[in-house]
Amino acid sequence: MxxxxxxxxxxxxxxxxxxxxxxxxxxxxxxxxxxxxxxxxxxxxxxxxxxxxxxxxxxxQSWYLAADMQLFLLAPLVLYPLWRWPTAGKLLTAGVLILSVVPPMATIFFKQYPGIYLLSSREDKIAEYMQYVYIPTHNRISAYLIGLILSFVLDQIRHREIALSRVSKLHQVNQVRYEFL
Incomplete structure (x- = not known):
């Protein structure tokens, strides 16, 4: 802990x-x-x-610990519906992912910040950008959500046998030959 x-x-x-x-x-x-x-x-x-x-x-650097803890506490709100009601959970997750792009976009647009973090900006502008765009959890939710979705997908396919296409199989055989030589 x-x-x-x-x-x-x-x-x-x-x-x-x-x-x-x-x-x-x-x-x-x-x-x-x-x-x-x-x-x-x-x-x-x-x-x-x-x-x-x-x-x-x-x-x-503790702002990141706060954001990570907040997202960790919110994760079950996404994962439970995915597990319990897969179709509704996927729709909910897609909706939340789409909506999660709105807060950082709106903040950047209305406060007229650059779309990326610029170290060449004035110090007061960097501090303002950090406070309103970089640090808040609601502006970081989309990346965390993509990680949750990937972990859910990997968990779902963990015990499945995945059939490879003929092209993929040939590529794998050729890779093994090159590594062996």
Whole structure:
């Protein structure tokens, strides 16, 4: 389980991080991280830090843990219908996949962001892009959903014997010959 180690890391950032190093920018950067963790630790523990106080996030890379946990908790809403009612589940999953493209598209369109993450942009624009496009879970659902669909399909065909076409069989035989030589 990742959560206990994650919670210890948040505690470390909030309390001891400032005292374990030194350097010209150490106090400036670690003080901000430590302060952010002291003020926003509860959002991290609840795995919602990618939606609340994102501009003052505790442990910068933790937004991904929050998004992943949220998607993990939502996965049964897709997988159970696929398992229990395959036809309706496939329709539901296709509908959710199509709809999952709308939030990032709308955010990018209405806020007039570039379609891709550009490091050459101004720093304030990068921070804004991260907060509204890159970090929120609802903008990441489509990729996660494709992974769920693939895992479901692979599970369904795991015990089936798959018949290969004559062309595929010939290609496999030729591959084996080349590898043997």
């Amino acid at each position: 990742l959560s206990p180690a994650y919670f210890i890391m948040i505690g470390f950032y909030a309390t001891l991080l400032m005292y374990v190093g030194s350097g010209p920018a150490w106090n400036e950067t670690t003080r901000i991280n430590s302060l952010n963790c002291r003020e926003n630790w509860i959002f991290n523990l609840l795995y919602v830090n990618n939606y609340f106080n994102v501009e003052r996030i505790c442990v910068m």
